[in-house]
Amino acid sequence: MAESDSKEAKKPMTDEERLALSQKLDRELDEFINSLEKKRYTEGWPEDKWEEEMDKHPFFMKTNPDGGEMSPLAEGLAKLKYDPEENTPVELAGNYKEDGNFNFKHKNYRLAIMGYTEGIKQRCNDAELNASLYNNRAASHWHLKNYRSALFDSEKALTFNPNHAKARLRAAKSALEVAKYDTCIEHCQKLLETSKDNEVQELLQTAKKKKLLQERDQRKRERGKQRAEEQKDSLIKTIIERGIKISKCEDEDDIDLSKLEPTLPGAQDSIVYVENGQLRWPVLILYPEYQITDFLKACPEEVSLTAQLEQVFPAPWDEDNKYRCASVNIYYEGYDKMPHIINPSKKLADLLTERYFELKAGTPAFFVVVRGSDIERKFLESYI
Template sequence: MSDKTESNKKAPMTDEERLALCQKLDEELDDFINSLEKKRYTDGWPEDRWEEEMDKHPFFMKSVPSDGELSPLAEGLAKLKYDPEENTPLELANSYKEDGNFNFKHKNYRLALLGYTEGIKVRCDDADVNASLYNNRAAAHWYLKNYRSALFDSEKALTFDPNHNKARLRAAKSAFEAKKYDTCIAHCNKLLEKRSNEEVIELLNKAKKCKLVQERDERKKIRSDTKKNEDKDELIKSIIQRGIRISKCDDADDIDLSKLEPTLPGAHDAIVHLENGVLIWPILLLYPEHQMTDFIKGCSENVPLMKQLEQVFPAPWDRDNKYKCESVNVYYEGYDKMPHIIDPMKTLGEILVSKYFELKGGTAAFFILPRGSVIERNYIECHL
């Protein structure tokens, strides 16, 4: 090596020199930072709203924005997650299940139903996932009090996993609420075959008691329906035997209770009935002059019509005192479309079998007019 080369080679830096250089560089960096304009960083998330801002990011979003619009990135992520071309049926089913679980935890049970339903529609081949989807949907139905649907989904879950105890317990509870006590008892017994459980035993005992009450009520209903049918047959038989003409009935075989029900509002409970073999009819008294009516719910066929008039006269609206039992005429309009005067001293039963009388709407209707008045004359002339 030449002398020139050796003279150009620098001597190594000592520790003191290296320390001095580092201090100088630090001082220069501090001077540079201190020379910068001091201002607050404003592009980040505010400390008091960082969770709100985080929820707006597609990766951390928990719900759809209030305006219903998603950013292109969020739409892309959703498509990536739910696109059948990008996911297997099992992956899709799990994604929809996760979506349903999220809404279920936040008590959005109707949205949870939608998530689980979409997962079920995928029809993946995994029995455990299908059992979970149906069981979870049953839980959502349960909280919405859709007990029949909860029962259906719980039993569907059991077809995929017969040992799914949660699904079977929910099936038992749903069956109880839906008053399907035999089904409830069957599911309870299945659960108790595996292990004793106080909740299941209590539910089983309640179902057995309710079943007994239900069976008793059903027997009472059968007896009641049988009695009603017998009474109905006896009622129609009595009407036919008396020869009473019923509107819109071509013959005796055409008579039924639907054609005997009063058509007046609020009068449905006044239908003709039998009391000790006597027909009790609703009747309608009409006063054309004042456009007023009196409805009498129960008038015995054995009582003269005059007795009914005595109950309504004097009328509070009759300021001129024209409507009195001895000063009015009573008419009915027959099936010949003509007015027919009647003797109010006759019984209702006798009037109902008059030659032209026809019972309409299950109610005997009579027109009450002051005898010899202009309104009576006009009433008669308008039918001529």
């Protein structure tokens, strides 16, 4: 009997048997996985500290974080990448550029600037690399809104590569931000020589409009300055014509606005001025009895001092109603350091030109006391 006849022929699996076997294998695999010990993976870098962990990695660290001796691996990697004895200036500049690019990509713009700066310091002879370093540093400054630095670096990049379109566009944008409109226009026009980019055309039109506004504002400032000078000259000329003596002025040429500015706190904006050919003065009224003052702004020189006091009296602090125009005497301290009584019905202009009157700090000052009172007597005795 033949051997093949002694063995039972192997029957092929049916579809039902094949499906049952597949399900059995799936169950056994699930049981195996579920039997494994479950633990959380802790070997990776935490998401919120990946940069800090990266700085500790031997491949990326530049110095030992503890300030001590670096591990042989870290020291070898640092030397491989940053040691000038192991790298050419071009290689070093390229390595620092990579550092800058890494930090720029992750929006660490200040660190990126440090990386690009170190690359620039290598002073390598690769013009394109230098242009890239300056352009990238300009981009970092731009994101930090350091527009003047961005403009400087962009234009520096163009000295190495005048055809660097990104650097020129950033130079134009930075110039616009710092109101250097002529510079912006120049860069835009240069860009439009090789491209009709809509962004550049819009930037050019914006710069031209802002330049016109800048020139208009400058003309306004110049006209305002000119008017101020004319008003100053008119004021000084009027005071000289009135014959008013000014303290600490040797002669007419020594008169300037600084000697006419009130020194009282908050009164600096009340300086004498000319209106319709008439001087309008700040006037200080002092009451020795109460050690208080009244400050009157813009008193016309053609009005009497009595008319000014009538606006002040009765005073809220004068409970006994002693201070009235008819019951007070008014004095000024002359350049002879003595008190001089005045006639308050006189115009202010006439009082300012009396023999002993001297204008101090641009503010006529008068002392008001009750006529015949002990206060008046003590006031006069204080000058003896």
